[in-house]
Amino acid sequence: MFHWLEKNPFFFTVVLFVVIAFAGLVEILPNFAESSRPIVGKKPYTMLELAGRNVYIKDNCMSCHSQLIRPFKSETDRYGSYSLSGEYAYDRPFLWSSKRTGPDLHRVGNYRSTDWHENHMKDPQAIVAGSIMPKYPWHFTNSADIATAFDEAVTVMKVFGVPYNKEGNPTVPATFSEAKAEMIAEAKEIAKDMKDPGVKAALENGDIKEIVALIAYLNSLK
Amino acid sequence: MQQSTAVSYDYTVARWFTYTTIAFGIIGMLVGVIIALQLAFPALNGIAGEYSSFGRLRPLHTNGIIYGFTLSGIWASWYYISQRVLKVSLNEYPFLKLISKLHFAVYFVIMLLAVVTLWMGISTSKEYIQLEWPIDILVVVAWVLWGISIFGAIGVRREKTIYISLWYFIATFLAIAMLYIFNNLAVPTAFVSEGVGAWYHSVSLYAGTNDALVQWWFGHNAVAFIFTSGIIALIYYFLPKESGQPVFSYKLSLYSFWSLMFVYLWAGGHHLIYSTVPDWMQTFGSVFSVVLILPSWGTAINMLLTMKGQWQQIAENPIIKLMILASTFYMFSTLEGPIQAIKSVNALAHFTDWIVGHVHDGVLGWVAFMIMAALYHMAPRLFKREIYSKKLVDIQFWIQTVGIVLYFTSMWIAGITQGLMWRATDQFGNLAYSFIDTVNALHPYYAIRGLGGLLYLIGFFIFSYNMYKTMTVGKELTEEPANKTPMSA
Numbered sequence A: 001m002f003h004w005l006e007k008n009p010f011f012f013t014v015v016l017f018v019v020i021a022f023a024g025l026v027e028i029l030p031n032f033a034e035s036s037r038p039i040v041g042k043k044p045y046t047m048l049e050l051a052g053r054n055v056y057i058k059d060n061c062m063s064c065h066s067q068l069i070r071p072f073k074s075e076t077d078r079y080g081s082y083s084l085s086g087e088y089a090y091d092r093p094f095l096w097s098s099k100r101t102g103p104d105l106h107r108v109g110n111y112r113s114t115d116w117h118e119n120h121m122k123d124p125q126a127i128v129a130g131s132i133m134p135k136y137p138w139h140f141t142n143s144a145d146i147a148t149a150f151d152e153a154v155t156v157m158k159v160f161g162v163p164y165n166k167e168g169n170p171t172v173p174a175t176f177s178e179a180k181a182e183m184i185a186e187a188k189e190i191a192k193d194m195k196d197p198g199v200k201a202a203l204e205n206g207d208i209k210e211i212v213a214l215i216a217y218l219n220s221l222k
Numbered sequence B: 001m002q003q004s005t006a007v008s009y010d011y012t013v014a015r016w017f018t019y020t021t022i023a024f025g026i027i028g029m030l031v032g033v034i035i036a037l038q039l040a041f042p043a044l045n046g047i048a049g050e051y052s053s054f055g056r057l058r059p060l061h062t063n064g065i066i067y068g069f070t071l072s073g074i075w076a077s078w079y080y081i082s083q084r085v086l087k088v089s090l091n092e093y094p095f096l097k098l099i100s101k102l103h104f105a106v107y108f109v110i111m112l113l114a115v116v117t118l119w120m121g122i123s124t125s126k127e128y129i130q131l132e133w134p135i136d137i138l139v140v141v142a143w144v145l146w147g148i149s150i151f152g153a154i155g156v157r158r159e160k161t162i163y164i165s166l167w168y169f170i171a172t173f174l175a176i177a178m179l180y181i182f183n184n185l186a187v188p189t190a191f192v193s194e195g196v197g198a199w200y201h202s203v204s205l206y207a208g209t210n211d212a213l214v215q216w217w218f219g220h221n222a223v224a225f226i227f228t229s230g231i232i233a234l235i236y237y238f239l240p241k242e243s244g245q246p247v248f249s250y251k252l253s254l255y256s257f258w259s260l261m262f263v264y265l266w267a268g269g270h271h272l273i274y275s276t277v278p279d280w281m282q283t284f285g286s287v288f289s290v291v292l293i294l295p296s297w298g299t300a301i302n303m304l305l306t307m308k309g310q311w312q313q314i315a316e317n318p319i320i321k322l323m324i325l326a327s328t329f330y331m332f333s334t335l336e337g338p339i340q341a342i343k344s345v346n347a348l349a350h351f352t353d354w355i356v357g358h359v360h361d362g363v364l365g366w367v368a369f370m371i372m373a374a375l376y377h378m379a380p381r382l383f384k385r386e387i388y389s390k391k392l393v394d395i396q397f398w399i400q401t402v403g404i405v406l407y408f409t410s411m412w413i414a415g416i417t418q419g420l421m422w423r424a425t426d427q428f429g430n431l432a433y434s435f436i437d438t439v440n441a442l443h444p445y446y447a448i449r450g451l452g453g454l455l456y457l458i459g460f461f462i463f464s465y466n467m468y469k470t471m472t473v474g475k476e477l478t479e480e481p482a483n484k485t486p487m488s489a
Helices: A002-007 A007-026 A027-037 A047-058 A073-079 A116-124 A145-162 A176-191 A198-203 A211-219 B012-040 B043-044 B054-086 B094-120 B133-155 B164-184 B208-244 B250-272 B279-291 B291-307 B314-317 B318-341 B343-349 B352-382 B390-423 B435-440 B443-473
Strands: B185-189 B202-204
Touching: A002 A007, A007 A027, A007 B133, A007 B164, A007 B208, A007 B250, A047 A145, A047 A211, A047 B054, A073 A116, A073 B133, A116 A211, A145 A176, A145 B202, A176 A198, A176 A211, A198 A211, B012 B043, B012 B054, B012 B352, B012 B443, B043 B250, B054 B094, B054 B133, B054 B164, B054 B208, B054 B352, B094 B133, B094 B250, B133 B164, B164 B250, B202 B291, B208 B250, B208 B291, B208 B352, B250 B279, B250 B291, B250 B318, B250 B443, B279 B318, B279 B343, B279 B352, B291 B318, B314 B318, B318 B352, B318 B390, B343 B390, B352 B390, B390 B435, B390 B443
Parallel strands: none
Antiparallel strands: B185 B202
């Protein structure tokens, strides 16, 4: 049979494709509906948090930080209770990472505060002696892309049925100008605990810096 | 029977891909050395503001090596090997020639766009598949063009039987097409919302655990079908050709091929052990990873035994030496991987530098050595000149080998140290170390790794210089060498 296949490349290709595709069908498909259900009480990200999440992605924080606490005592002691599938139901994309050069961040919102993050992002070595994390001064000068975050929130709400505007959940208004007002209000709550004068002044002018959005996102990780 | 001399082959596009293999190799490895040194000396992160931070540079390194260096090397070899084993010249088929040129052009545009967008931080975040949807569409175009080139050439072939190398090329084509498309499925936000934000932004079709599952089904097998099957395609052609020896066993190649194809795709789950994916998938990932030793070693042993009775060639011919070391590293790496996939080992190794070490002994030792050997073998046939210097090939070989050894040994120690320190407890059962203690402990190993990478890069510069000299001032050849590649001392 194999000799025959080698002389008949069309059938060779068909057989090969079946052999290759088989594992994916068996391993991946059956689980889809099951693991995408959110745990009870899980709220979607606010628009500002989504903007911060996109800063996290833009600067590739996941190349050094995981968001997956494995079920070992050494990990739950260090980072908090182990991660559950339903906690990731609104994570598009997932940000588990595959390398832990720095500590896990899945529950960083439980034990770090806004001002800690502000100082740490400016100069990690000043907060944690010996840290090898880069400084992120541009987070204090670049504006967060809140327009894209709004688009993203609308998209996941419409396409994937993420329950925005439901009781107790974050809101996504119909227009960007309303959304922007909401995001600025949320950013101001965060900025209360911050010191950087440039960030505060920008916020008064309706400009949200990346650092504010990023901290909103990090604080939401609980 | 056709006489091979009756057909004059066209190597235009093979030459183009040869140039990009060298160029992307230099870029990818240079960035790799920079980010390796950043981990040892973090001040290096600040040299060019946001454009020199580790996070921005790492995707340039990974994508540059996987899709720049490796794919270029595979395609340079494809446009060389395919004409020869199918006994078809692109000169006879202007349409196929045009397709091959388009293939190169689209690929080159993609790589330029990739560098610019990744550097700017435009990324879907998924490892090795960070490009946003507009570029993904171009990738599909490039892939389809390659497909037309493959099946077009096969359609008009003179040699009836499809040679082993082509099995692996077809596998690379099929599997990457399937994986790339499924893992990339996303909804562009501008199509759904008002589009007030970035038009190129998209959201993954999958969420959370499902997304992780699809990503590592892709991620593991992108490795399989570029770094493994793409490179096996090369060694099955170039080792027998360079040594003048027939492949040791047809049956062994048959078993290895079909079992590799079946088993590999199951193994992706080993990236998700102790994560939130169901336990049975983790177990499948683990078990199939161990089974993978068989087809991997089957191929490697088949290659090593091809040299049976001819081992003196290793001393005589540095290209053979490169290829033999490549298949040895392939065996080593495919034993190490399954060990890391065992659940209890994975509990220690996951998230540590040991994994980084594993990837690099595979890529530096197996992939890059094989691609450089392929380029050395092809150069006198592509440019009709002798290899400029045999001595430089030798020097390069040893510098790079020492570089690899420094790289993986330091990463073993770093990874295992890290894993043990994370879980260490004092006599009362409390964690013995804070996280920063585990970072500080790694500094010497990060420095050694940087040195190992630097040695490898220096070796690659020697390779590039040797290739450049070969193309420009190597002694001209009047006729094509049969087996052993001619080299000046």
